[in-house]
Amino acid sequence: MKRLFIHVIAILSAVAVVGCSQEELSPVLVIENPEPLAFNCGEGVIRYEVQNAARGISINAVSDRDWIGNFDYSVDGEIRFSVEDNSGGVRNANVTVTYGPADPVIVTIRQLTVAEAGAARIGIITQGPFTAGAEGGEIVLEYEIENHVPGQEITASSDSKWASHFEYPEYGRILVFPEANFYAEERKAVLTLSYPKADDITVEIVQKASESTEDPFFINVTGVSEVEATVSWFPADKEMTYVNGLTFKSALDAYDGDYEKYIEDDVEYLKGRAEAAGISLSDYLKQVLQTGDKGVKWSALEPATEYCAYAYGLSSDGTVTSRMVVARFTTKSPEQLDCNFSFELESSTASELSVKVLPDNSSVRYYAGIISKADYETAGSDQAIIDKIVDYIDEEIWFNSLYQIWKQWSDFTEAGASVVSAEKLFSDTEYYAYAFGLEEQGLVTTTFQKDLFRTAPLEVTDDCTFEISSEVSTSYMADFVIRPSNPDTKYYVSCLTTDYVLSYSMEDLATILINEADLYGYDWANGQYTFSGEQHLNSYGDLGIMPLAPSSNYTLVLFGTDADGNRTTEVFTEQFRTQVLVPSDMTFGLGVTDVSTSAVTLTCEPSRDDELYVLGCMPVSRYQDYGSDEAAISAVVEYWSNSSMYRVTRSGQQNLTADIDIFYDRIQPDTDYYVFAFGYMGAVTTGITKMRFTTPASDVPVSDASVGISYEILDGDALVIEDPYTYPPASWSGVAAAKFTISPGEGTAGWYFVTFTNSFGEIYMMPTDELIENVKRYGSYNKREALVKMNWYSSIVAVAVPEDADGVYGKPVIVEVVASYPGAYAVQDMPEMRPLVIENPDLTPKKCDLVQGEFILKGYENALKEDFDSRFDVTRRPAGLSGKPARRIYGIDTMSRPVSSLR
Structure with missing residues (x-):
């Protein structure tokens, strides 16, 4: 670096110096301007030169700040001094350097902060290679850090869990504790050392292979059939605690032979089970770990499927004590029976289809159904359809068993000639009738066979036409005038988003509306959406359609029907667009009564009765977390948009008793709340009005007992x-x-x-x-x-x-x-019905009542389920029992007692 010198020359009384002798010149101090000091440098130096030095005169330095001191002049040309660490901002000190008669020189010493200290650098002192024995042990890494900052710590991480246990006993030393290696191959891990403002460095450690060649388990698989197998585990150490289980080979293959990773995930799962049960991992493992010889007879396996039975040693503190041993086996394929199906049309209408199924082997039991050609093509394969049907039957058998109703697979299958029918179909549409052999336990015994049929076109029996006009004056509703050419024609009216309407042909759209109305038992002769003659209708007041979204496209749809819900006319439509949102002038008078530790009555008096508003309460702390009124409103709208905003909207004066807040959390004692209201008519129409209240403290004291x-x-x-x-x-x-x-x-x-x-x-x-x-x-x-x-x-x-x-x-x-x-x-x-201690259950209603909805192709799964449910009169599941695990695997201990479920 180029040095800069400050030349301070004494002002001489004589102007001309040329010709003077050396003895006549006065001493001159020349000081090198020092670089800024680091925050933790510990020592500084001022370099100088004395021109025309004289005998008996010494250099001297004095600082005006006490963080600089202990000046040392032992080295000619250098003034060394101590510097305290700087934990604050940038600071300066003035050091005055003197030398006898020479003019003094003031040197400014600048010390930087930590933030300005520049990059650090990690250096490894210990020389590799770093090798650990198979039994584990300890590896010591010694390091140093250039520009080390007191209080800032080095950290280590590993790309392998077995080498991720670290200790930092003191600056300059990291201890690594590898886990034992139970496998016959050596393994490597890359450690990454990190430090603030320093580039990461990596260190590779190698662990030797295990010298033991004896497997810790012998696993024997017997009695393998299409859906059953008996697995026996024989540990070499009868006192060792271990985990045993069964999994699909495809699941184990996903680990690409990395059994350590599989065990790691398995242990994490067990930790989750312990946490859900509210007990320590140690206490949980004491309940589920196995010892000694075990045998399990498994049922409900999938035919022609590869499985892996496995075991590994695990202590009650979660420490892995052996390598994992795996035994693979494949369930048998079901015997394929010689049977061909032929299909004959029995009858076809615009909405119904009946097909006779004729097997050429009357002893074969089979499942038969009907699916549209379009939905069939979404399946991708016949096997996908077969798998779904098998799952549906399996679930129905399981569900009925909960109520002591013992159904068999034969309850869902046929033998010999049968007729398969479907209703509520689309007119003039292609459908497949299909069949495949299906025996007890879900064994598929033939190929999937099908034939194509078509429903009849719909015959319009009423030539009535409709003149429709619309008028939109707000952002949330519209008025319609409907004039039929035949005043005696009964017609059905609905309002949908235009995007939804354009997803279908008009004929199919009418079929969907009729089927949905039938689902709810609609009275086609006298229902509230059935009219005749000229009508002046309002979407909100007459059709009961909740406020429409502003600036959105909608379509009024209507068609003639008879008393049985059959369409009698063509489909007529009227498109319209709602106006932009206009803020409302509605205001709210809020209050609370009957405030208790767990409930409150919210009161609201709106300034007008013809608009909807949201009324509820939430904790003040949660409201403040949102940061603004707008954010709080958005949170409420987002939460309820998953079901329907109109479940929490009101109109007119209200006295609402609540034991939950707007987010379905229970009202808590001794808590500050806001009761709030804001207008909502398809979108937010007002700002929020809120009032604070506090629930009383519970009179039930709470201790630390647990x-x-x-x-x-x-x-x-x-x-x-x-x-x-x-x-x-x-x-x-x-x-x-x-x-x-x-x-x-x-x-x-x-x-x-x-x-x-x-x-x-x-x-x-x-x-x-x-x-x-x-x-x-x-x-x-x-x-x-x-x-x-x-x-x-x-x-x-x-x-x-x-x-x-x-x-x-x-x-x-x-x-x-x-x-x-x-x-x-x-x-x-893994089943979802695991026992959980739920701190905040989601009890939000999920049914959506909004008129708008994005159209999604029904697809083969929904089509098969609808056909299956209608054919076998499947009822709606109670809450919490919407479905069983897709494929259950049972295990009965053949040696002692039932094995606790590990998975």
Whole structure:
């Protein structure tokens, strides 16, 4: 670097110096201008030169700031000094350097902040290679950091979980603790060291292969059929705890041979189960880990499918103790039967089709159905259709078993000649009648066979025409004048988005509207959307259509019908567009009454009665998190747009009693809330009006007492075999049992425990003081274990309330339990009905009542389901039982007792 010098020359009384002798010249100080100092440099130096130096004179320096000191002049031409670390902003100090008679020189020392200190650099001191033994151990990495900042720490990360355990005992040292390597190949991991304002550096470590060649498990698979197999596990160490399971080979193949990653994901799943049960991982693993020899007979497997039975050692603290051993097997393919199907048209109308199915082998049982050609082509393969039908039947058998109705596969299949029919079809449209062999347990025994048919064209029986005009004066509704050419013609009116209308032909659109109305039992002769003669209708007031969206295109659709819902005329339409949104002048008078710890009555007096508004409440803290009135309104609209804004809109004066807020969270005691209102007519029409209120504190004190609930599902049949006197067959055969363990926490003197058959939502939404009273009234005190009888796949809710030594209650623990069959589940088909402690259940209604809706092609899945449901009179599922896991895998322990479900 080029040096800059400051020359300070004493002003001499004599102007001319030329010709003077050396002895006559005065000393002159020449100082090098120092560079700015780093925030943590520790030491600085001022370099100087004395011209015309004289004997007996010394250099000297003084600072005007106390963060510079300890000047050292031992090296000729250098003034060294100590500098304290700078933890604040940029700072300057003036150092005055003197040398006898020479003019003093003031040097400015500038010290930078951490932010201006420049880049750091990580350096590795320890020389590699870094190698660990198969048993694990410890690796020491020594490092140094140029421009190290006190208080800022180095961090290490790894691309492999087995090498991701680190300690940082002191600056300059990182300890790495590799996990044991149980496999016959060495493995490598790349560690990344990171430090603020420094480039990351990487270090590779290598772990030696295991010298052990003996497998920790022998896995034997016997009795393999199309849907069953018996798997036996024999660990070499009979005392070792281990995980055993069964999964699809395709699921294991996704790991590309990386069994360590599979185990890692498996352990994470078990951690999730423990957390959901409200207990520690150690306590959970003590319940589910296996020891000794185990055998499981699996059922409900998929035919012609590859599976993997596996096992690996795992201690109760979650430490992997052995490598994973895998045994692969393939279920048998169903025997294919010799059978061909022919199809003959029985009858065809514009909306119905009946086809006779004729198998040439009368002993073959088969499933038959009807699907449109267009929907069939969305399936991509015949096998996709077969798989869906098998799943539908499997689910229907399972669902009926919950109500002690024992259906068989033969209830859904035919033998010999049969007639398959479908109704509510599109006119003049191609449909396939199809059939395929299907036996018990879902075994498919023939190919998928089909034939093409066409429904009859619709015959218009009434030549009535309609003159329609529309007038739009607002952003949310329209007026229509309808003049039929025949005043006696009955006609049906609907209003839809134009995009939806244009997705169909007019004939198909009318069919869809008729079928939807039939679904709700519409009275075609006297229904509220059936008219005759000239009509002056308003979309909001007469047709009951909730406010339309502003600046949007809609279409009025109408057609003549008879008393049975058959279309009698052509389809007529009138397109219109709503106006831009005009803000409303509506105002709101808000209030609250009957405020309790868990409920409140919200009152609202709007300034006008002909517009809708949203009324509700939310915690002040949540409102403030949104940051503005506009953001809060947007949050409410976004939340309810998933179902329907009109579930929370009102009109006119209101006195609304609520035990939940606008987001379906329970009203809490001792909490600040806003009651609020804003106009909504297809879009937000006003700003928000809000008023603050506070719920009273609960008169039920809360202590730190705690309690945990864990459980396992047992098979009643196994209990009968084990102890028929305690568990008589009449009571325990064919049912499930939930075995509960209640574990008190520190500071808990006692607890109440009970199970309810109410839904989880009912229990969760119950006010805390009421819940505690019910648990005390119906529950048991200080019960550590309980066995509760259940129907398979039914649910109960377990509740425990702890109390401390002073009798003050702790927070209730609520756990929903579903009696899933004790066995293992394939990885990709883990059931959703797991027991969870839900802190904030989503109880938002999901049904949408809006008139607009984007058209989605029905597709083969929906088409098959509609056909299946109508043919076998499938009813709507209760909440929480919308469907069973797609393919259940059962496991019964063949050596001791039912195996707890690991997957």
